[in-house]
Amino acid sequence: MELVRLERRGAVAILTLDRPDALNALDRATLEALRARAAQLAEDAALRAVVVTGEGRAFAAGADIAEMRGLTPTQAESFSRLGHEAFAALESLAVPTIAAVNGYALGGGCELACACDWIYASEKARFGQPEVNLGILPGFGGTSRLVRRVGIGWARELVLTGAPIKADEALRIGLANRVFAPEALMEGALATAQTIAEKGPVAVAQAKRLLLEGQDADGRVANALEQATFGLVFSTRDREEGMTAFLEKRDPAFEGR
Ligand code: DAK
Numbered sequence: 001m002e003l004v005r006l007e008r009r010g011a012v013a014i015l016t017l018d019r020p021d022a023l024n025a026l027d028r029a030t031l032e033a034l035r036a037r038a039a040q041l042a043e044d045a046a047l048r049a050v051v052v053t054g055e056g057r058a059f060a061a062g063a064d065i066a067e068m069r070g071l072t073p074t075q076a077e078s079f080s081r082l083g084h085e086a087f088a089a090l091e092s093l094a095v096p097t098i099a100a101v102n103g104y105a106l107g108g109g110c111e112l113a114c115a116c117d118w119i120y121a122s123e124k125a126r127f128g129q130p131e132v133n134l135g136i137l138p139g140f141g142g143t144s145r146l147v148r149r150v151g152i153g154w155a156r157e158l159v160l161t162g163a164p165i166k167a168d169e170a171l172r173i174g175l176a177n178r179v180f181a182p183e184a185l186m187e188g189a190l191a192t193a194q195t196i197a198e199k200g201p202v203a204v205a206q207a208k209r210l211l212l213e214g215q216d217a218d219g220r221v222a223n224a225l226e227q228a229t230f231g232l233v234f235s236t237r238d239r240e241e242g243m244t245a246f247l248e249k250r251d252p253a254f255e256g257r
Helices: 028-042 073-091 108-115 130-134 145-150 152-161 167-172 182-197 201-216 219-233 237-247
Strands: 004-009 012-017 049-054 058-060 097-101 104-106 118-122 126-128 178-180
Touching: 004 028, 012 028, 012 182, 028 073, 049 058, 049 108, 049 182, 058 097, 058 108, 073 108, 097 108, 097 182, 104 108, 108 126, 108 145, 118 167, 118 182, 126 167, 130 152, 145 152, 167 178, 178 182, 201 219, 201 237
Parallel strands: 012 049, 049 097, 058 104, 097 118, 104 126, 118 178
Antiparallel strands: 004 012
């Protein structure tokens, strides 16, 4: 059985966490499978977007508590490092990633969703960082990525109370971009992924990189990076094709170079 299934729909990949009996809880094996899938996708030159979701009634109900229970501090640090590596591999993919949160996204599940470029939620989704209920704290980026997504006030409330929120609240605070009826979630995420797949691939990848790296740079450096990258994409065939197609009133045929 594959813990993280990979399916291709044209230029779009769907990654599905597939451990539904444990609500897709993230144990070592699942995190290793996720890291391997991200590495596999990073090598796929024809890929244009990724949708990440969960099988069954959860997106992921967090790190695997049963497995974590017996960890020594050294093992816990190594477990945290593995999660960080897997999520960073996903976050740094050149193509956009959309988390389609179908149900519980708690603890490590919420952190995984935040490692994707943005989140679409089912009306059934529940988000939260319940680690303090267990006497631990977020270990897969919850104190860093969540702050950027929702701001410091909401990040504090979620991490320090451990209380979950529903999809409409996640939408209101900017954790989720859109909320869908459960049966419309994947269709919605795939439609957006397909929209992205039709754009200039180099421009999309470079814009994604700037949006990610610009966050860590000060304003002047981020602006300089944007100017240099703007110049760089003028060297692509896609830029020429995109502008020519517009002026000739036809659809562009992008090649990704
Ligand atoms: N881990 C392991 N198993 C889990 C699980 C989890 N996080 N969540 C659910 N399951 C399992 C349940 O044990 C149950 O298994 P069986 O009893 O059937 O064998 C099965 O999934 C179905 O769950 P329930 O029977 O509990 O289902 P309910 O509908 O009643 O409740 C629930 C759903 C999501 C409200 C509930 O399962 C729940 O509260 N789950 C735990 C949620 C949670 O606390 N998540 C945060 C986990 S902590 C770190 C590294 C990482 C992290 C922290 C530190 N370092 C190394 C420093 C990250 C931490 C976390 O993510």
